[in-house]
Amino acid sequence: MGKPDADGPEVPDLPPEWGRVVVPDDASALAAEAARLRRELRATPRRAGGVVRGRPSLALPLVVLLVAVLTTLAGLAAVTWPRSGRATPEPLATPYSPPSGRPLPALDLVDAGQSPVPLRGLVPAMIIMIDGCPCRSEVADAAALAPPGVTLVTVAAHRAVPATPPVGGAAPRELADPAGGLRAFLHLPARPGTATALLVDRAGILVKVVPEVRSTEDYRADLARLAA
Template sequence: MGKADADGPGLPDLPPEWGRLVVPDDASALAEEAEQLRRELRLRVVRQPRRWRPFTVPVLVLLIAVIAAVAGLATVTWTRAGRTPGPAASGPDPAPAPLTGRALPALDLVDAGQSPVPLRGLLPAVVLLVDGCACPQRVAEAAAAAPAGVSVVTVTAGSPPTAPVETDVLALGDPAGGLRAFLHLPVHPDAVTVLLADRSGRIVLVVAEVHTIADYQAELATLAG
């Protein structure tokens, strides 16, 4: 069958733990051991992890699509979460732009005979808009407190009201509503709106709701200067 050559002449020294090696006379006797060795090698190759195998194109495209979809969903969810649903607030109207220091518009009002009266031709003036309230007491207070040379003018949206007796109040009408539109102030049914303008046509003061002469008396006293 063969002979042991582990200690025979002509062979290199082998580790003693290998034991005695028997070399068969016929190489076909090693066929079974060779087949077993090949099976073990194939098994090791299959079990070895494929660390550096590149992604194929379809897998890469699918991965990119999934990432894009997840990112889009996260963005939409975050945007909706940041919104607070509910009806739109119907808060107060925006405040009108400051009028102090602006020029009085060149408006033509009308007198009782419907004749035009240029508003800028009455300067300096204290103008009381009485389209919401005739308020004769407020008109009388303005006429009594106005310095000499200052025109006291009442303005209404319809026909000019009758001015208080024994006063120099000039009652005018503003059928087109130009002065109220310029002021951007609403009509108050229980108050008078007062506008003061100096002789150059510059607006000195606007009081949306006047309830007493003290609301503008200090500015009125210096209006003729």
């Protein structure tokens, strides 16, 4: 039926501990042994790369989850990380162009009793806009310098603000501009802690605008000429 091959010249290099290997002439003689071997292989879990086949593996989902977390963290770091040397540039300030030389608009302001007061009826005048602050010292300084015949007017935003009685100067006329018409004419928004001064001649022409009154030297000469 068969012949020994372990010691014969036909099948060299077989380990001697295998013993005698008999190769049958008919391969069907090995059918029973092959069926038994297949049953043993099916019953035994196979390992491939350290992972037991036939059991669900958590390695791949964990890797995918780790990659997703790292990608998210990298995106957040790229967005929130401070960039040195790339400071946001400050917007350039537009130079203010006062409407000097133009006639004062025909505005009606209101006094403390909410009665209308035509602004053009007060010229020549120095108008101090105090919607940014009370600016009592600036008003007092202007009152001390105002020549006879020149009206000193203070303009608040919503209601007339009583001024401190001047010492040796003209009492200012306290008015309010609830509609903001004078600021709109000047195209100059109010700034906190800052007073704006307007000097208007007898013809109602705006002679000078002082956007921020810092000292009496900002308007002293022009104020004196208003009385001429």
